[in-house]
Amino acid sequence: MFKIEVAKMSILFSPITIGGVSLKNRIVMSPMGMNACKAEDGKVTNWHKIHYPSRAVGQVGLIMVEATAVSLDGRTDPDDLGIWEDGQISGLKELVDMVHEQGAKIGIQLCHGGRKSKIPGKIMAPSAIPYDENSIVPEAMTEEEMYEVIAAFKESARRAKQAGFDVLELHAAHGYLINQFLSPLSNKRGDKYGGNLENRYQFLKEVIHEIHKVWDGALFVRISATDYHPEGCSIDDYIVYGSMMKEQGVHFIDCSSGWIVPPNFSERPGPGYQVPFASQMKKEVQIPTGAVGLITSGLQAEKILVEGHADLIFIGQELLRDPYWPKRAAKELNVSIDAPPSYEYIWNK
Numbered sequence: 525m526f527k528i529e530v531a532k533m534s535i536l537f538s539p540i541t542i543g544g545v546s547l548k549n550r551i552v553m554s555p556m557g558m559n560a561c562k563a564e565d566g567k568v569t570n571w572h573k574i575h576y577p578s579r580a581v582g583q584v585g586l587i588m589v590e591a592t593a594v595s596l597d598g599r600t601d602p603d604d605l606g607i608w609e610d611g612q613i614s615g616l617k618e619l620v621d622m623v624h625e626q627g628a629k630i631g632i633q634l635c636h637g638g639r640k641s642k643i644p645g646k647i648m649a650p651s652a653i654p655y656d657e658n659s660i661v662p663e664a665m666t667e668e669e670m671y672e673v674i675a676a677f678k679e680s681a682r683r684a685k686q687a688g689f690d691v692l693e694l695h696a697a698h699g700y701l702i703n704q705f706l707s708p709l710s711n712k713r714g715d716k717y718g719g720n721l722e723n724r725y726q727f728l729k730e731v732i733h734e735i736h737k738v739w740d741g742a743l744f745v746r747i748s749a750t751d752y753h754p755e756g757c758s759i760d761d762y763i764v765y766g767s768m769m770k771e772q773g774v775h776f777i778d779c780s781s782g783w784i785v786p787p788n789f790s791e792r793p794g795p796g797y798q799v800p801f802a803s804q805m806k807k808e809v810q811i812p813t814g815a816v817g818l819i820t821s822g823l824q825a826e827k828i829l830v831e832g833h834a835d836l837i838f839i840g841q842e843l844l845r846d847p848y849w850p851k852r853a854a855k856e857l858n859v860s861i862d863a864p865p866s867y868e869y870i871w872n873k
């Protein structure tokens with residue numbers, strides 16, 4: 525176990541600025557879909573207003589709002605959060621203001637489900653290849669449909685700016701539409717959007733290009749750094765993609781993995797299993813990265829940062845179990861952190 529000599533300070537609790545956004549610490553709430561839009565209108569509900577600000581009260585530095593649909597037909601589930609129309613901005617703005625009031629920064633993850641959409645109607649993807657044998661066979665997108673989706677990402681970025689978000693994260697991981705273009709397992713196109721690595725990057729390239737026209741804040745991309753498949757993308761392919769993203773002005777790469785094809789669970793992932801991807805990306809592309817996946821303790825998070833594997837630590841499930849996880853991590857690291865004023869006496873007792 526990693527030991528810290530009576531740590532008076534830690535990297536985990538030190539501030540950092542990425543893409544012009546200053547965070548009070550390195551703890552990020554990983555984007556996690558809540559399926560909490562009961563009216564199927566994609567609007568923020570009371571659940572979101574309790575769920576996200578609670579983690580801000582818990583002293584998370586950056587809250588990343590869940591995968592949010594850029595278009596009605598881009599939802600993965602009917603109860604997904606949405607940013608496809610202007611009527612959704614006011615609820616999102618309320619959420620942003622609540623989180624800011626509690627001293628945290630807030631980002632939003634933009635997503636289109638592609639062949640993973642589980643909604644009625646037409647399902648689109650780069651090629652007519654289903655996710656698995658139980659999934660609907662999607663329709664291969666026409667160029668016009670691609671332009672429409674690219675425009676939807678741009679319009680969603682404009683709405684995110686209007687709502688006051690600090691960070692925009694593109695969901696290019698976990699087998700959703702952008703990932704489907706990047707992977708040769710799901711992209712068999714014969715046009716300029718398919719074939720070699722550069723062509724498979726073209727869709728994301730155009731999304732980023734369009735977003736820059738309306739978004740001048742911090743831009744993150746979440747990737748699946750490997751497809752865990754011999755004919756799929758490896759981390760070495762993603763190093764090339766990462767360089768292209770950096771060249772296009774992406775500030776940060778959030779390194780997850782898998783889910784472009786169904787996982788093979790013969791080997792269950794262990795603690796910090798995706799950290800090596802964040803580490804390699806950071807070193808080879810020279811870009812700030814995020815480590816995510818089975819990071820559960822303050823000591824584990826601090827070790828990742830001390831060893832220089834990543835710049836931010838994304839916490840998922842552990843923050844669902846404990847909204848005040850940063851307080852627990854601080855105790856482990858023997859550092860004192862600010863408490864919300866109303867809790868100050870109790871937290872410092």
Ligand SMILES: Cc1cc2nc3c(=O)[nH]c(=O)nc-3n(C[C@H](O)[C@H](O)[C@H](O)COP(=O)(O)O)c2cc1C
Nearest residue numbers: 554555556557590591816817818819839840841842
């Ligand atoms: C309930 C739930 C919902 C999730 N939804 C998303 C999502 O919307 N976008 C995303 O990129 N990852 C999503 N994930 C993955 C998490 O962000 C995270 O990468 C994963 O859980 C591994 O981190 P952990 O071990 O700390 O939970 C979700 C995970 C969970 C448990």
